[in-house]
Amino acid sequence: MNQLEIKLNSYPDRFSENSLNLTITNKINYLYGKNGTGKSTIAKTICDQHYDKYNILLFTGFERVVGENERLDAIALGTENTEIQKEIEIVSKEINEIYSEIDPPETGKQNLFSKLNVAIKNLQKHEKLLNEFYTNAARDIKNKKYDNVNIAPPSYNKENFINELLNASILTPEEIKTNSETLSSIEKYATKTFTVTNTKLDSLLNNINEILNSKVSQRILLKELEENIRKQNFAKEGFEIHEHKVDEICSFCGNQITDERWNQLANYFNDEVKKFELNIDQNINLCISNIEILKKTELIEKDNFLKQYAANIDKLNLKIKYSLSQYELFYSKLVESLKNKKRNLFEKSPKLEIEIQEDFSSIISEYETIIQENNEFSKNLNKEQEIAKNKLRYNEIQNSLNGINYTNTLNEIEKLKFIKNGLQDSFDQKKTQLNSKITIKNELILKTKDEKKIANQINKLLRQMGVGSFALELIENDIEGQKGQYKIKGHNNEIRPITNLSQGEKNIIAFLYFLLSIENPENNQKPKIIILDDPMTSNDDTMQYLMIGEIQKFSRKLNDSDFLLIFTHNVHFYLNVRPNTAIKYKINGEDKSHYIKFGNYHLFSNGTHTTIKKIENGKHDFITNYEMLWKELIFLFESDEPNLMLNVCRKISETFMHFTKKGVEAFYGDNLSAKKLFDVNQHSLDDFDAEQNGKTKFEIIDILKSLFKENNATDHFENYFKVK
Structure with missing residues (x-):
């Protein structure tokens, strides 16, 4: 006999100690438990523990089998297609999000595209203004003249201007004048030597002082x-x-x-006086003669020099004039002292203390230097004029830059470039991401499978059950090449939006696909464990009976080496999906009950831990939802969970009132405190914040029993509430 060991030791906080090891010995098994009792945990544990020996096929609802394709307004059919479709939808959403950033936005909205566009326009605007400035400045410089001489060639343009920006330098007014004069200069070679009589003034002064220091004796x-x-x-x-x-x-x-x-x-x-006077007169005449010679000294003619040396010549002439005047003053003082001496021949005169004027050697040297520079400049005039043009042009460039606060303009453009480049990088990254996402999407599309055969079988089953509200229609020749995509055709043969497809309709499509796909040869390589984890999610009777019928047909074809486990929280589904529990089955020649042939399990929770009970016979099973409530009450009573018993008592009372057509007042009578007690905590089993009622389990059962007694239903109570 095949058996399936399920070890729940990893969940001691969820399952009671006597339920940590579950052994499945039946081929087909039905497990009932409310939501939160661990059905999905058991299913997951089976997958984790037996995937190596069994091909485990798990159905948990339509999410894994039926996917929505928003692009096609269609559904993706098949586990693989659905999983792929989920990935495609995620990637498609990411692609759309990227497009929403890199495509032009709606009017009044901003995105990366619009921000980049604004940044580009701002940068272009400033660069355009700067280029216009370059062009205008280059044109002005090309037309600029100094002394009627152009400082730039006729071909001078914006590129030349930009290339010379680093050379921009402001000139002083004097430098502008000098360079301007250089432009208009013609070659001039100065040859005339400056001549002036150089007298040894110290000797002359000594001679005069000797005369002054002499006198005539009578x-x-x-x-x-x-x-x-x-x-x-x-x-x-x-x-x-x-x-x-x-x-x-x-x-x-x-x-x-x-x-x-x-x-x-x-x-x-006597004669000595005359001789002395003669000596004085001779020296006076010498000084006067020198003064006359000095007066005839010619200044340097600046017209003999290039214009740029005119100022130097003027300065030198001033020096010459000054030196000549100082010489003349020197000689005049000598003459005056001699004349005074002539009037005082008979006594010594004071020595003359005057500063000796420098001779003209330094002036002559400076003059010769100017001549040399002038002549050298004339010799290289073309080169010097080119240098002057450059300096004047660089000066004009700097003036142009100062006119627009060039540094601030460049800083603003660099700032705009930084903003634009940052946005451009983000934009390019988005485009790279887009290309990558599109590639991923295309690869996913190539993985989709054509499920046309199963889709046709689903349509056939739906028609057989009289379901005409919808059918699947294959999308052929999708432009992206995606397979396994189906439109939903309504009863009027018009395509329905997938958003109008109910959860029950999606669930039945997924369920039928799941059952039909089990027959796929790929699933027959190992024994199978088929798990239906709460397959019924719809209250639609047609869908329920369609699902129940298909499960029962599938169960009859199940191989002996396979296991089928059907988990549900739906009492109606649990009761109807099973074969008639009264039928007997021949097993090894003996009649055996439903509970021997099939595995039947109830999962009860005491609020913290779930207990798994195998149902051995019919008296421990239930045949209605109402009977299930009594089974749950007994379980909670035996588990000593008085707080959780209240909610079940309320439901039992409400159900009893419903089928006996009694109102609240008629049922509770004067015992309204019982109703208040049962209504205190209308919470789920695992709600740990529920109020503590203060009643023991016995007190609660006594209250419920008294209510049934007052309604003449003591036998009814005792028939359902049977505890040891």
Whole structure:
């Protein structure tokens, strides 16, 4: 006998200790349990523990078998197609999200495309203004003239301007003037030498000081003139201005000058005086002569030089003028001192202390340097004019840049470039992602399978059961090549939107596909475990009976090496999916009951742990939903869960009132506290926040029993509530 061991030891927090090991010995098994009692956990455990020896086929609803294709407004049929369709839908959504960023947005909305477009336009606007500036500035510089000479060639354009930006440099007004003059200059070679008489002033000054330090000694003594320089000079001057003749009258005293007086004065002012005076006069004449020579000295003619040296020549001429004036002043002081000495021959004069003027050597050297530079410049005039043009042009470039605050303009453009490049990178990344997603989608589409045969069988079964509300219609020649996609055709042969397909309709399509696909040869390589995990999700009677009928037909064809486990929370489904429990079966020549032939299990929860009970005979089973409530109440009573018993008591009371047509007041009578008690916690079994009622399980059962007694239904109570 085949048996299936299911070890639930990994879930001690969910299953009671006596339910941690479940052994399935029947080929076909029916397991009933409310939601939350661990049905899906058991199914998952079977998959985890027996995948190596068995081909496990699990049905958990339409989600894994029927997928929605929003692009085609169709369904994807088949487990693989559905799984692939889920991936396709995810990728398609991602593709659409990318398109929503990189395609032009709706009016008034923003996305990556619009932000990039704005950034590009802002950058282009600023770059256009900058390029216009380059063009206009280049044109202005091309037409700019200094001294009627162009500073740029006729071909000068924007590119030339941009290439010279790094050379931009402002010139001073003086530099502009100099370079401008260079442009209009013609070759001039200066050859005239500057000449000036150079006198050794120190020797001359020494000679004059010797004269000043000398005096004339008298041969005879005139008492009236003795030791009186003023009188001596007065007498000498009188001697010189009067004539030695008879009857010559003295201009001072008015007396006649006698011969004796003439002889006395002649002896007093002798030849030594004359010789001394002659020496003085000669030196005076020398100084005056030098002054006259200096006055005739010609200044440097600047017209003999290039314009750019005119200022240098002017400066040099000022130096020459100054030096000449200083020379003249020097000689004039010498002349004045000699004249004073001539009037004071008979005593020593003070030494003359004056600064000796530098000679013209430095001026001549500077002049020769200017001549050399001028001539060299003339020799290289073409080259120098080109340099001058460049400097003036670079100056104009800098002026143009200053006019638009060029640095701030470049910074703004760099900022806009940074923004644009960041958005462009994001945009390019999105496009790369898009291409990758499209490739993934195409690869997924290639994996889809054509399920036309099974789809036709599903349509046939639906027609046989009288289901005309919908049928599957294959989509052929899909432009993306996707297979296994079906439109939903309504009863009027018009295509229905998949959004109008109910969960029950989706579920029956998925269920029929699941059963029909089991026959696929790929599933026959190993024994099979077929698990139907709560297959019934719809209250539609037609769908329920269609599903029940197909399960029963499938069960009859099941191989002995296979297992079928049907989990459900639906009492109606549990009761009707099974064969008639009263039928006897021949097993080894003996009549055996339904409970020997098939595995029947009930899963009860006490709120924290689930207990799995195998139903050995009919008296432990239930045949109605109402009977199931009593079974649950007994389980909770035996598990000592008084709080959870209240909700079941309420449902039992409501069901009893329903089929006896009694109202609340008639059923509860004066015992409204019982109704209040049963209504205290209308929670699910696993709601741990439920209020504690304070009643024991015995007190609760006594209250329920008293209600049935007051409604003349004590036998009814005792028939259902049978505990040890």
